[in-house]
Amino acid sequence: MKDLIDIHPKASSFKIILDKVKHHAKQSMNDAFDYAKQKWDKSHKVPDFKVGDLVLVSTLSFNNIKGPKKLKDSYVGPFVIVALHGTNAVQVELGGELRINTPPFQNPTPLTVPPVEQNEDKKIKKVIKERRLRGKNQREYLVRYRNPVHEDEWLAESEIPDSDKLLRRFRHERRPQA
Template structure:
């Protein structure tokens, strides 16, 4: 109960000259209320100011994205995000959510510190034991002895968390339309193949707080980019009728005709068409339609094993069907429906054990 509620209860049965003052004082000094009531106001103490750095890669912010599907040859299901506090340069490293502090230290040793050198401080929301083990293992790889008197600072801010939101948005925008580049043979559904391109895109974009690109602040120059880039726009679907106050019916055509035409308003947003005179090359690309479900009679039960084709950088997988009438068959990854899920176990078994 609050002070005002207690005061109203008291007034309903009694009153004296200093009734309000003494009732509020009684509530303020109640031992049980002070211990058990939830604090809803501002926290005590001053905000801790993080000293701004004068050169890149002195202080970094580190966090993990752990809500990603398995991807790549190692079935990576997480992404380590490292952000330089000075230049705002990000580094995205696919990894596993169950990686130990030693696994993370080896990842930093092999992929990061060879370019940036050793950091002065790592800010992370991980528990102190993990950070202690990470620092210890990283210094052990460098052959140095660690002293936490100057390096260890437990405070953090939202820089890595904000970078994670940006990374998730970028991955979602590309994964939704199957635009992930696989190599010489087309496309795939692995988010980890997007990481180098997304990292380059962010490094060459102007950051609002610095007025410069992260690459310019870090290296003094911006990387060269290809002149021609693919423009991906959503198809324009004109609404035809409103259903109640929270749904709309749209006009679908072509490959989308078999889809239900009514969508909730939360999935609809206005499309801003480009001026053809100003942007003559900006042509919308049709929305990719998911493949039709496989016939239940010939649905794949599991992937038994894999093999690499001689003289080709390509793999085939031996699959077993649910219906025993069909014999086991070797198929390419592109021929396996829902291949990401079916191949997860095979890739996990192929992953070297630590």
């Protein structure tokens, strides 16, 4: 700092103060993170379930337990673990009249998308709209294709095959009828 000639003494001392404040804030945040982690780790432990263990099950997902909600047990069981699904999720063998609303581990069938055939020619059905590009004296036309697989797209007049016929029909349809 002392090597720089142009800096005002108050500016250099202000920079030193800002650096100290930044260091103090960073240190305080790290201390707070460490304290929170220590408190969390003290009261929480990772469950170590194994297949065959007995566990209690929450009754929130059951729809067929009779009686008022207020008097229902919060947990029922014990039930035997059949399979593990991660660290906190297990599959249990429910016995008796207990049923769950929906299966907790749904395996949706993947959607099959029909393959798009690339060898089909793009034949234009009609022209839908026209627009003028800003700053250019050029028009583009929104064209719709006969095959519904292809999406509508904006093309210049030079890119449209049989443009004179299609554009004549487009302009005729837009003309107000008398």
